[in-house]
Structure formats: C-alpha cells, structure tokens
Amino acid sequence: MAERLIALVDHRTAPLPVPRAGGGAPAGTLRDARGRPLRDLRISVTDRCNFRCGYCMPVEAFGNAHAWLPHSALLSFEEITRAARLFAARGVRKLRLTGGEPLLRKGIETLIAQLVALRTPEGGKLDLTLTTNGALLARKARALRDAGLDRVTVSLDGLDDAVFRRMNGVDFPVADVLAGIDAARRAGLAPVKVNMVVQRGVNDGQILPMAAHFRGSGVTLRFIEYMDVGATNGWRMEQVLPSAEVLALLQTRFPLTSLEPTAPGETARRWGYVGANGRHDPALGEVGLISSVTQTFCGDCNRIRLSMDGKLFLCLFASQGYDLRALLREGKTDAEIEAAIAAIWQARADRYSELRASLTPEAARGRGRVEMSYIGG
Ligand code: SAM
Numbered sequence: 495m496a497e498r499l500i501a502l503v504d505h506r507t508a509p510l511p512v513p514r515a516g517g518g519a520p521a522g523t524l525r526d527a528r529g530r531p532l533r534d535l536r537i538s539v540t541d542r543c544n545f546r547c548g549y550c551m552p553v554e555a556f557g558n559a560h561a562w563l564p565h566s567a568l569l570s571f572e573e574i575t576r577a578a579r580l581f582a583a584r585g586v587r588k589l590r591l592t593g594g595e596p597l598l599r600k601g602i603e604t605l606i607a608q609l610v611a612l613r614t615p616e617g618g619k620l621d622l623t624l625t626t627n628g629a630l631l632a633r634k635a636r637a638l639r640d641a642g643l644d645r646v647t648v649s650l651d652g653l654d655d656a657v658f659r660r661m662n663g664v665d666f667p668v669a670d671v672l673a674g675i676d677a678a679r680r681a682g683l684a685p686v687k688v689n690m691v692v693q694r695g696v697n698d699g700q701i702l703p704m705a706a707h708f709r710g711s712g713v714t715l716r717f718i719e720y721m722d723v724g725a726t727n728g729w730r731m732e733q734v735l736p737s738a739e740v741l742a743l744l745q746t747r748f749p750l751t752s753l754e755p756t757a758p759g760e761t762a763r764r765w766g767y768v769g770a771n772g773r774h775d776p777a778l779g780e781v782g783l784i785s786s787v788t789q790t791f792c793g794d795c796n797r798i799r800l801s802m803d804g805k806l807f808l809c810l811f812a813s814q815g816y817d818l819r820a821l822l823r824e825g826k827t828d829a830e831i832e833a834a835i836a837a838i839w840q841a842r843a844d845r846y847s848e849l850r851a852s853l854t855p856e857a858a859r860g861r862g863r864v865e866m867s868y869i870g871g
C-alpha cells in the first residue's frame with residue numbers, strides 16, 4: 495500500500511520573553527500569569543519509538559519517509575542535567591523522563607544517575623520517574639533501579655493480545671509488556687502505575703479485564719481520555735469515552751470510593767476499591783481517572799515540557815516552544831538561564847483544555863500543534 499504522507503509540524507520557535515531584573519521572584523515561588531507554581535518538568539529524551547500507536551505516532555505520519563532528528567540535535571545528558579538543575583533551583587520538584595520511547599535512548603541509565611544526584615535548594619531529592627511503553631522493561635528494569643530511578647509508569651492499552659497488537663501498530667505481544675511490569679515490581683520500581691488510553695469502540699472492552707487484572711496487585715491502573723494532541727491522529731470527540739462512563743462501568747463490577755488527591759496539580763482523580771468492611775481497602779488498591787477532555791485541570795497545571803532538541807513547551811497543546819538549547823550552547827551563565835526560565839514561566843497563560851469547547855473549527859483541527867511524541871505527554 496502506498497504510504498500516505500502527512501506534513502509534520504515545523505516547530506516554530508517563540509521569541510524569549512525579556513527577563514525581569516533578578517528573575518522576578520525568589521527561588522521556589524515562581525508563578526505563572528495565572529498564579530500556578532512550576533513543579534513538574536517532563537523531559538523527552540528521544541523522538542524515536544518502537545511502537546506506532548495510532549493515537550500518537552500513526553504509521554501514516556511516522557513511516558519510512560519520516561525524518562528523525564540527528565543525534566547532534568538532541569540535548570546531551572550533560573545539557574539535560576544542567577537544565578534540570580536550573581529548573582530545580584526555580585521550583586521544580588518532579589522529573590519525568592519520556593519520549594518517544596525513553597528506553598531507546600542509549601545510556602539512559604547514565605542520565606538517570608546524573609539526575610538522581612541533583613538536589614533542591616533545601617537539599618532534598620527530586621522525585622524521578624519515567625514513562626515507557628514497557629517493551630524493553632523486562633531487560634532494563636534492574637539497571638534502571640540500580641541507577642537510582644524511583645518508579646515507572648507503563649502504558650498499556652489492553653490485555654487482549656489481538657487488541658494490543660493492533661493498537662501498538664507493530665504487532666508487539668502483550669505478554670512482553672506484562673513481563674516488563676513484573677520485572678519493574680521485582681526490581682523495586684514501585685509503585686508501578688499503568689496508563690491506559692481509552693478509545694471508544696477500540697479498547698473499551700478492555701476496561702473491566704484490565705481492572706480485574708491489576709486490582710489487588712499493587713499496580714495502580716489509570717484510565718486516560720483520548721486527547722486531541724498533535725495534528726496527525728485524526729482525533730474526533732466521538733472517539734473519547736468520558737471518564738464518567740468508565741467509572742460507571744467499573745462500578746457495575748467493583749464498588750469504589752473517592753479518595754483525596756495526594757498532591758496539588760495531580761492529574762488523576764483517585765478511586766479506591768471498597769473491601770468487605772465497606773471502606774477503601776488499601777490491599778485492593780485504587781484506580782485513577784484522567785479526564786483531560788471532559789473535566790479539565792488547567793487551573794492546577796504546574797507542568798513544563800522539554801523536547802529532546804531542547805525546546806520548552808508550556809502546554810501539551812502548544813505550537814511554539816522556547817529554544818533553551820540555544821541558551822545552553824551559547825555559553826549563557828546559570829543565572830542568565832534561570833532568569834530566562836523565570837521570564838518564560840511568568841508569562842505563561844496557557845489553558846488549552848479549558849478553551850477547547852469554544853475553539854473555531856480551524857483552531858480545533860490543531861494545525862501547527864506539536865506532536866505528543868515530541869514533548870512526551
Ligand atoms: N513511549 C512512552 C509511552 O508510551 O509510555 C512515553 C511517551 S508517550 C507520548 C506518553 C503517554 O502519552 C503514554 O501514556 C501515551 O499513552 C500517552 N498518549 C499518547 N497520545 C495520546 C493521546 N492522543 N491521548 C491520550 N494519551 C496519549
């Protein structure tokens with residue numbers, strides 16, 4: 495079959511805001527234009543992936559003709575570590591490595607060891623985690639843990655082998671991902687979280703089997719609404735299964751009770767499995783519902799994203815990033831880069847999901863929007 499080519503985004507670079515004198519705020523209290531603190535840095539370490547999930551890197555857009563970034567364009571481990579250190583100085587407390595598929599980045603354990611050594615201004619450790627499709631996890635879990643990684647999130651869209659093979663686009667067997675999850679747990683990368691993107695009519699039949707499989711296993715399963723990220727997945731609202739429907743379905747089989755958030759800005763609403771005593775039974779665990787489309791959470795969004803080639807994005811739905819790599823490679827001092835980070839965050843007013851319903855059809859089509867595999871979700 496002839497390959498259908500979809501033009502990918504020209505990642506236009508936004509001009510840097512002018513830093514205020516002194517960075518505008520003392521360390522640790524940086525707030526954006528809507529009063530949101532900067533806490534969570536997601537670092538995409540590669541544009542490559544060994545899967546072709548239709549909702550993220552459809553093969554029609556990411557086929558043989560796709561131009562991948564050359565190695566020289568990627569931030570080096572030293573550049574990533576320096577950037578993370580400067581973000582930690584300005585309030586970041588959580589780092590998440592992502593991609594593309596982060597376990598494809600050669601020597602990822604070395605980067606992890608470098609990031610583990612970073613400290614907050616108060617001398618505390620940063621929370622370090624990684625999101626993976628799990629394909630290489632059985633092989634790498636031990637080395638990741640030995641390098642100092644705290645925990646992992648594994649993406650898994652179903653237990654049925656045929657459904658899973660179809661969704662990952664490369665006929666990859668589900669048993670290998672399940673083996674990766676087991677290896678992560680044995681290595682102590684706990685708690686393991688599993689993310690399932692739910693698409694109506696594609697894998698909604700997998701919701702109850704997934705819940706039954708992970709209930710009481712120590713793994714927290716989270717259901718994510720299919721999002722209109724990027725411009726290549728052909729998203730339509732009818733394909734979204736609202737979290738409310740997922741919850742109603744779960745409750746036909748398992749009694750659940752609402753749990754308090756564990757941290758401000760948490761994306762998932764937590765629901766605990768109810769035990770024989772009528773209350774949440776921690777041994778049975780919990781599920782999370784991430785309702786990025788139907789119950790937006792922009793008001794608390796404390797996340798910033800760094801692409802593999804060093805662009806900073808303030809929102810998952812942005813079409814322009816700030817060129818941090820240029821600053822890192824132009825010989826700017828730490829103080830100059832920290833001031834630039836502060837200016838970028840302080841000017842941030844993004845709240846795409848809150849505005850989604852009021853967008854013009856042209857804006858909603860997402861032309862120019864960066865792909866999820868570029869900024870890592
Ligand atoms: N390759 C790794 C993985 O799949 O876990 C890390 C990168 S992937 C872009 C990060 C997360 O984004 C995954 O959990 C994936 O399921 C999610 N994701 C990708 N496209 C999405 C979409 N259109 N809607 C919702 N989640 C999406």
Ligand code: SF4
Nearest residue numbers: 543545547550594627
């Ligand atoms: Fe690859 Fe992850 Fe995107 Fe799937 S969701 S195509 S595994 S980057």
Ligand code: SF4
Nearest residue numbers: 792795809810846847
């Ligand atoms: Fe944050 Fe943008 Fe998502 Fe809103 S739409 S929660 S601002 S990433």
